[in-house]
Amino acid sequence: MIEYGTVKRIKKNNTARVIITRHEMCGDCKACELGTSKKTMSVDAKNDINAKVGDKVALEMEFANFMKASGVAYGFPLIGFLLGIFIGYAIAPMFHLNEVYSGFFGGLILMFCAYGIIHLMDRRGRFGKDKYEPVITNVIDPNNNLLLNKYAKSETSEDEQ
Incomplete structure (x- = not known):
């Protein structure tokens, strides 16, 4: 499963706080934000590629x-x-x-x-946090990626509001 987001903060232990824009597939259930009306959600992800604050990134988590x-x-x-x-x-x-x-x-x-x-x-760590933590796999330039043009436009319109 791949999601796209923006790095907002670099944290300890080689992790980063990433803001992800919810897409149409999520619908209106809002379960991930417990009923808020926000179109974004934040997640902590492994930052093995040393992404910096403000970078547009791709996050992956194994589907299984x-x-x-x-x-x-x-x-x-x-x-x-x-x-x-x-x-x-x-x-x-x-x-x-x-x-x-x-x-x-x-x-x-x-x-x-x-x-x-x-x-x-x-x-208590019984679920093995490393298995279920998303990983930043790529830094992306949305201006040069046709697939992300919609993502980049939706994020800039939210920042303006």
Whole structure:
């Protein structure tokens, strides 16, 4: 998976903060920015080619690793939610509770528990950060690249606003 962005800051440990413009394929779900209306998002990427602040760059992440990360981020909480629904629905009669509410709240509880476990595992480095971190692969001149003309125009119009 390749994305294009602009280096905004050079950080320690050979990484750079890159601002990426969301493209049409992202649609309007805004999940990556938690519902904000911004058209850009920032990401930390390995900077092995020593890109400088202001450089237009190409970022890559292996598709298999992207899918694994998506599976962890969305699959585990979904499984937790569904499991919580079934458990809540099953134990509701034992405690004389409404099955629908019990299942729903059981699903929410296990879903948030799954997010908490993912967060703790991530902080402890269980997912191997290097595998899922994007890498700056190329510095690009948008004026000489026909494929990026649309990208360059959209970024300059956002900077003017």
